[in-house]
Amino acid sequence: MESHQASGVSHALIAHVSELPVSAHVALFFALVYLAWGVTRFVVMPMLHPDEPKEYPYWLPFFGHLFGFFQDSDALLHRAR
16 A cells, blocks of 8 residues: 555656646756765765775865865864864
């Protein structure tokens, strides 16, 4: 019975998303890609490679901690320890 309810919920969600404008589909796509990247980079990879040093999480790919480093590099390095 639960799988039938879950199926109904997924169909309702798909129907709702299909009514959204194209720009919302694009935004949703990029949000899901960003979420998948973050989970893969900061959750899955450390579990697969526990002997590697942990990476200090950041919000902007390719920019990392660039802005924080130029504002106060000592504080950034202290937080990363």
